Amino acid sequence: xxxxxxxxxxxxxxxVLTVALIVIGIVNLFSATINMGGDGMPFYARxxxxxxxxxxxxxxxxAVDYGYYKEFAYLFYLLVLVAVLFVLxxxxxxxxxxxxxxxxxxxxxPSELMKIALILVLAxxxxxxxxxxxxxxxxxxxxxxxTVVPALLIMRQPDxxxxxxxxxxxxSIILFVRIRLMSLLIVCLTILLTTPVLWLFxxxxxxxxxxxLFKPSLDPLGAGYHIIQSKIAIGSGGFLGKGYLxxxxxxxxxxxxxxxxxxxxxxxxxxxxxxxxxxxxxxLALILWGLTRGVRTQDxxxxxxxxxxxxxxxxxxxxxxxxxxxxxxxxxxxLPFLSYGGSAAVVSLIGIGLLLNIWARRSIx
Amino acid sequence: xxxxxxxxxDVRSGHQYFALAVICVFLIxxxxxxxxxxxxGQELRxxxxxxxxxxxxxxxxxxxxxxxxxxxxVDSRPSFNVVVTPEDVDxxxxxxxxxxxxxxxxxxxxxxxxxxPDAPPFQPIAVKKDISWGELSALKARRLDxxxxxxxxxxxxxxxxxxxxxxxxxxGGEINKEELKERTGYQMGDWVGKYGVELTWEKQLRxxxxxxxxxxxxxxxxxxxLKEVQPVQGRNLFLTIDLELQRYAEELLGKQSGAIIAMxxxxxEILAFCSSPAFPxxxxxxxxxxxxxxxLVAHPLHPLQNxxxxxxxxxxxxxKIVTATAGLGEKVINPEIPINCTGIYYLGKxxxxxxxxxxHGKIKFHxxxxxxxxxxxxxxGARLGIERLSRYARDCGFGxxxxxxxxxxxxGLVPTEAWKRERFGGAWFAGETVxxxxxxxxxxxxxxxxxxxxxxxxxxxxxxxxxxAQRVEDLDNKxxxxxxxQEIGRLPVSPENLALLRMGxxxxxxxxxxxxxGAHIEGIEVAGKTGTAQVxxxxxxxxxxxxxMRYEFRDHAWFVAYVAADTPLAVVVLVEHGGHGGAxxxxxxxxxxxxxxxxxxxxx
Numbered sequence: 001x002x003x004x005x006x007x008x009x010x011x012x013x014x015x016v017l018t019v020a021l022i023v024i025g026i027v028n029l030f031s032a033t034i035n036m037g038g039d040g041m042p043f044y045a046r047x048x049x050x051x052x053x054x055x056x057x058x059x060x061x062x063a064v065d066y067g068y069y070k071e072f073a074y075l076f077y078l079l080v081l082v083a084v085l086f087v088l089x090x091x092x093x094x095x096x097x098x099x100x101x102x103x104x105x106x107x108x109x110p111s112e113l114m115k116i117a118l119i120l121v122l123a124x125x126x127x128x129x130x131x132x133x134x135x136x137x138x139x140x141x142x143x144x145x146x147t148v149v150p151a152l153l154i155m156r157q158p159d160x161x162x163x164x165x166x167x168x169x170x171x172s173i174i175l176f177v178r179i180r181l182m183s184l185l186i187v188c189l190t191i192l193l194t195t196p197v198l199w200l201f202x203x204x205x206x207x208x209x210x211x212x213l214f215k216p217s218l219d220p221l222g223a224g225y226h227i228i229q230s231k232i233a234i235g236s237g238g239f240l241g242k243g244y245l246x247x248x249x250x251x252x253x254x255x256x257x258x259x260x261x262x263x264x265x266x267x268x269x270x271x272x273x274x275x276x277x278x279x280x281x282x283x284l285a286l287i288l289w290g291l292t293r294g295v296r297t298q299d300x301x302x303x304x305x306x307x308x309x310x311x312x313x314x315x316x317x318x319x320x321x322x323x324x325x326x327x328x329x330x331x332x333x334x335l336p337f338l339s340y341g342g343s344a345a346v347v348s349l350i351g352i353g354l355l356l357n358i359w360a361r362r363s364i365x
Numbered sequence: 366x367x368x369x370x371x372x373x374x375d376v377r378s379g380h381q382y383f384a385l386a387v388i389c390v391f392l393i394x395x396x397x398x399x400x401x402x403x404x405x406g407q408e409l410r411x412x413x414x415x416x417x418x419x420x421x422x423x424x425x426x427x428x429x430x431x432x433x434x435x436x437x438x439v440d441s442r443p444s445f446n447v448v449v450t451p452e453d454v455d456x457x458x459x460x461x462x463x464x465x466x467x468x469x470x471x472x473x474x475x476x477x478x479x480x481x482p483d484a485p486p487f488q489p490i491a492v493k494k495d496i497s498w499g500e501l502s503a504l505k506a507r508r509l510d511x512x513x514x515x516x517x518x519x520x521x522x523x524x525x526x527x528x529x530x531x532x533x534x535x536x537g538g539e540i541n542k543e544e545l546k547e548r549t550g551y552q553m554g555d556w557v558g559k560y561g562v563e564l565t566w567e568k569q570l571r572x573x574x575x576x577x578x579x580x581x582x583x584x585x586x587x588x589x590x591l592k593e594v595q596p597v598q599g600r601n602l603f604l605t606i607d608l609e610l611q612r613y614a615e616e617l618l619g620k621q622s623g624a625i626i627a628m629x630x631x632x633x634e635i636l637a638f639c640s641s642p643a644f645p646x647x648x649x650x651x652x653x654x655x656x657x658x659x660x661l662v663a664h665p666l667h668p669l670q671n672x673x674x675x676x677x678x679x680x681x682x683x684x685k686i687v688t689a690t691a692g693l694g695e696k697v698i699n700p701e702i703p704i705n706c707t708g709i710y711y712l713g714k715x716x717x718x719x720x721x722x723x724x725h726g727k728i729k730f731h732x733x734x735x736x737x738x739x740x741x742x743x744x745x746g747a748r749l750g751i752e753r754l755s756r757y758a759r760d761c762g763f764g765x766x767x768x769x770x771x772x773x774x775x776x777g778l779v780p781t782e783a784w785k786r787e788r789f790g791g792a793w794f795a796g797e798t799v800x801x802x803x804x805x806x807x808x809x810x811x812x813x814x815x816x817x818x819x820x821x822x823x824x825x826x827x828x829x830x831x832x833x834a835q836r837v838e839d840l841d842n843k844x845x846x847x848x849x850x851q852e853i854g855r856l857p858v859s860p861e862n863l864a865l866l867r868m869g870x871x872x873x874x875x876x877x878x879x880x881x882x883g884a885h886i887e888g889i890e891v892a893g894k895t896g897t898a899q900v901x902x903x904x905x906x907x908x909x910x911x912x913x914m915r916y917e918f919r920d921h922a923w924f925v926a927y928v929a930a931d932t933p934l935a936v937v938v939l940v941e942h943g944g945h946g947g948a949x950x951x952x953x954x955x956x957x958x959x960x961x962x963x964x965x966x967x968x969x
Contacts, residue, residue, distance in 0.1 A: 221576040229418065235401040237406070239406065268398075280395065284391045325398070
């Protein structure tokens with residue numbers, strides 16, 4: 001199925017970066033969840049299973065000519081949209097937030113897959129509708145709808161983080177394919193002017209909820225407490241860290257989400273400044289790879305997909321690490337390859353598969 | 366594959382600015398890490414040792430539960446728990462010994478609690494709950510000598526009237542894993558309503574917990590409070606129950622097993638609801654001790670069961686109200702044409718006995734109701750057939766829960782041919798129909814269903830949803846929710862037939878030979894119907910005297926009654942194993958009605 005020439009085009013650097021992050025992720029997750037009982041299988045083992053599934057999918061995504069992805073982009077998008085809708089309706093019926101579809105013993109979140117579907121469909125749209133002198137506002141109405149409809153559904157789940165990342169992916173792609181300067185200014189001005197008006201319409205509790213995102217100390221028993229503990233955990237790591245398996249702050253459940261959204265705090269506590277810098281350097285290298293090599297293809301669709309995947313990884317890292325370091329709003333989002341969570345791991349690996357695919361076929365065209 | 370080549374300078378250039386932006390963002394992270402880990406590293410590390418910043422929960426008191434006149438039935442009071450944070454304890458053995466003396470426990474008990482292997486060491490563990498004032502002051506005096514020991518103030522439930530209305534008030538307890546999955550906004554260790562109105566109105570009764578973010582020293586003592594959020598008490602629930610009537614009903618029932626429920630027939634409001642034997646809800650206030658729980662569960666009289674809505678019994682002759690309604694409605698009987706009761710009703714070769722062995726002779730509708738003649742109603746049942754009879758039963762509210770806001774209500778059973786085929790695989794016999802016509806056989810009802818029936822007879826035919834709560838008020842006494850009268854059905858009866866039926870039911874208590882004569886009150890028109898729920902099938906037509914039977918084989922006594930005058934009231938009384946003919950139940954209903962009339966007169 002995969003011919004030899006294609007294997008020769010597999011980018012070693014990207015593979016090494018990804019594997020390095022995965023290895024660090026598992027090693028760190030083992031430490032983070034060592035005291036957590038859970039039912040049956042330990043967390044790191046579950047994560048390994050998901051990563052294996054993700055690895056296989058990554059290779060499959062890599063092997064198939066991405067021209068097919070372009071062809072079936074809309075169909076795939078619709079399928080995932082139906083799944084998102086299903087989960088939402090089912091969740092409403094069952095009462096309480098629901099994000100998962102059960103797959104055997106595991107649970108999968110369609111909202112995670114939505115990000116990939118969105119990137120493909122936006123790339124298809126912008127590839128089909130080319131504007132050599134930049135896009136006007138009216139050209140952006142359809143891509144905005146394509147993004148906002150699933151984003152609103154996902155926000156209802158409620159998963160604010162994923163919805164936000166989707167909007168950020170759209171913005172990144174729009175900047176990438178170029179928007180006219182005038183249009184960009186109009187958009188910025190409108191946002192600046194309408195925000196205060198919208199604020200007036202919000203109810204008291206809605207305002208406090210938004211304010212706590214930016215100022216966690218307003219919720220000293222919830223988010224505010226988490227951020228304090230997160231900062232203490234990271235800071236207490238010092239320059240060299242407390243040593244592997246030696247962290248106490250995180251494992252003792254001060255951070256309820258320490259194996260998912262706050263996993264970076266575990267790393268910071270045990271591996272210190274040095275460990276954090278190594279991991280951030282790996283992320284930086286990964287993202288720069290996407291921005292310099294990933295988008296270097298003659299094919300417009302491929303370049304936009306590469307940009308979208310890179311943007312997805314970038315925003316996840318930025319929002320998550322920014323939150324854990326206490327300099328960004330508190331929004332729950334996983335850190336790619338490090339956080340515990342099957343759907344996110346699979347989707348990140350599918351993204352890597354897309355990047356590899358586009359790079360391998362850059363010169364065929 | 367069709368791929369379009371792109372003009373150079375389109376998407377491929379310009380991304381160096383992207384890279385620059387990304388690098389800038391990572392630079393900010395780098396600086397932040399430098400600040401947190403290198404510059405402030407020492408300070409934050411000292412805060413992390415012994416977990417110096419802690420969150421201490423302040424549990425909000427639950428709302429109060431009152432009767433219809435605002436008298437407090439369930440309140441909250443602060444209780445003092447001794448908690449130990451294992452992480453802050455240097456020497457468990459010496460601490461256990463010191464605490465043991467102060468708390469009247471053994472050192473081993475305390476040590477075992479502190480050294481739970483799976484609990485996180487920073488989590489405070491309750492060593493003794495609800496300590497006395499003496500223990501509290503002794504503990505406070507030696508506070509500095511006891512590192513890791515704190516006193517936690519937790520509100521717990523108090524019941525000023527003991528077991529009063531226990532099944533309605535219900536109880537709560539620490540949330541379990543399943544409840545944690547179902548409910549949002551709860552944590553391990555939270556107290557949650559599990560039974561009765563504590564469960565139904567959990568959302569309103571529960572307050573919102575507060576908490577303190579504190580910095581502690583190495584011994585776990587508070588150094589300063591960083592942030593504090595005050596708890597907010599839950600909302601108050603006003604029941605429809607009248608405390609005095611409730612208390613009197615429970616006195617009437619005394620040590621007998623059974624149920625008494627009283628309802629305002631015009632609104633469906635429950636005024637008294639007692640199920641006996643009851644349990645002391647205060648046992649659950651600080652988490653029920655396992656031996657207490659086992660005792661309650663294993664008790665032969667099942668005190669945890671709410672007989673009013675969970676006990677299912679054959680309705681006995683009370684069901685003749687339904688049979689009569691169906692007979693008149695379907696015109697299979699004419700109230701003026703008598704039926705001959707010889708004391709036995711033959712269906713083929715099989716005979717069905719009337720309770721009066723000599724028979725009633727030629728008897729018309731009115732007297733058949735008054736004297737509760739079995740043969741008359743066997744005849745009506747046989748003429749109707751099971752399908753029509755069971756349709757009327759369902760229309761009268763049987764076979765499904767009434768919808769009262771208490772969990773676990775049973776629906777009872779109204780048998781049909783289809784039901785029997787499915788359940789037993791056999792055909793329906795005519796003999797089973799005649800048995801159902803006098804309320805025996807497969808038929809099962811709850812006391813509340815019977816009450817709802819008699820209440821509908823009293824008010825002209827409307828089946829109401831039985832209301833247990835009137836309203837919810839917030840802390841400023843502002844009404845947040847109001848529970849209004851709600852119609853759930855109508856008796857399938859015409860006004861003329863209902864009038865006939867009511868005359869019969871009045872005759873039961875007023876006329877010579879009426880089975881409920883004991884409920885007669887001078888100057889007041891009381892209507893009623895007695896019933897016997899057979900516990901053991903009558904063999905060979907032999908009825909034994911109750912005194913000669915073993916207690917658990919004796920029949921249950923039913924009586925439903927109402928007064929329709931200016932102060933209407935509907936009552937159901939069930940005395941388990943009270944013997945035949947409602948004799949044990951009738952006087953209880955009479956006394957309760959009298960009490961109610963006195964109470965209402967007192968109100969002016």
